Amino acid sequence: MGETAGRSLRADAERSVRAILEAAERVLAEEPGASMEQIAAAAGVARTTIHRRFANRQALIEALASSAARQLARAVDDGRPDTAPPLVAMHRITANVLQVKSAWAFALELPADPDSEAAVLHQDIARRCIAVLKRAQDDKLIDEAADLDWVRRVYYALIGESLHGNAEGADPDTLAARIIDTLLHGAGPRA
Amino acid sequence: MGETAGRSLRADAERSVRAILEAAERVLAEEPGASMEQIAAAAGVARTTIHRRFANRQALIEALASSAARQLARAVDDGRPDTAPPLVAMHRITANVLQVKSAWAFALELPADPDSEAAVLHQDIARRCIAVLKRAQDDKLIDEAADLDWVRRVYYALIGESLHGNAEGADPDTLAARIIDTLLHGAGPRA
């Protein structure tokens, strides 16, 4: 049977759903084609339990994407993108996002249908990201002729790249500092 | 049966292999889990023909990765990384790489075993990439304190990002110019 978004579940059922989503992230990150059986085993749950909550493999993956997108949105909000000084907001947001993305890398890189909840959230996040960049631009931190959408894409790419070679688990604040420094100044000689 | 690297094939067989590899790139780029049947159909070939040349799905994918890596290596070489002035080499290499990567995106983002031919080629490419950056650094184009491995990773990320939003098919030279400009100067205000 399975439900994508039903009414409130019992406490133990809710625990199972969380365990399944976390296991799915862990397993699928290493092997995108992994079977429901593998995910169930990693979650410490029977395969049938997954099918009770999620009708399809598809439904599970969509729920995973939505869950991760919500956490990402919260990570951005926690950085006070509208009120904090641009540089402070960028640093805090970047550090927060790095942590969320390192835990939900697979789910957040999932291609989402344009009308899914995850896609809407990602679109909203991009909007707020550009708003922060705009404020930075007004403060002369970013060149006035810069294409903010390109800057945002570069920013995303720097975050993604920082996570690849991070098996050692460097400090998020250190990584964030390097990301923002590179974003604003590049690799050229300093004045 | 299938061979990963046999002796010289007949002309028509060689054509088939090329068609299969190109179809595999096309099909797998859209659906990484696509079946051999789908690949065969896209190549205009019977499924059994694929199995004659490639023992496994695995073998096919490795051959795909190797083929793409060789083309990428050639794209770098064509930019004269050791002899041309650093800025010229960077621009030419970037434009060449953009074209190859747009045609073989799936194959080039494939995770490769450390001892595979593709992995060796990618490692060699990274080595040459850093060599060019080093020459740029000697020419004061890159800050002397910069971590060249980080610069290389940023460079890769910028190339990857440029290809995502490129459904319109912008001019490789234009894209390359923006990539190098961003790499060296970032988004901050110009002096």
Place this chain on the structure above:
DNA sequence: ATGAGTCGCAACAGAAGTGTTGCAGTTATA
């Protein structure tokens, strides 16, 4: 404590993919 919700287990049917083989017909190449 009682009832509804939840779970694990076992079993099932069905779908889809993989890899192999044999053979007849076609094509390159010497």
Place this chain on the structure above:
DNA sequence: TATAACTGCAACACTTCTGTTGCGACTCAT
């Protein structure tokens, strides 16, 4: 042209995954 290579097609056995059902046991909520 003669030979060997190549191809498509059909059929096969085999494995794996999916999604479902039924049932007894357990657990949360009231």
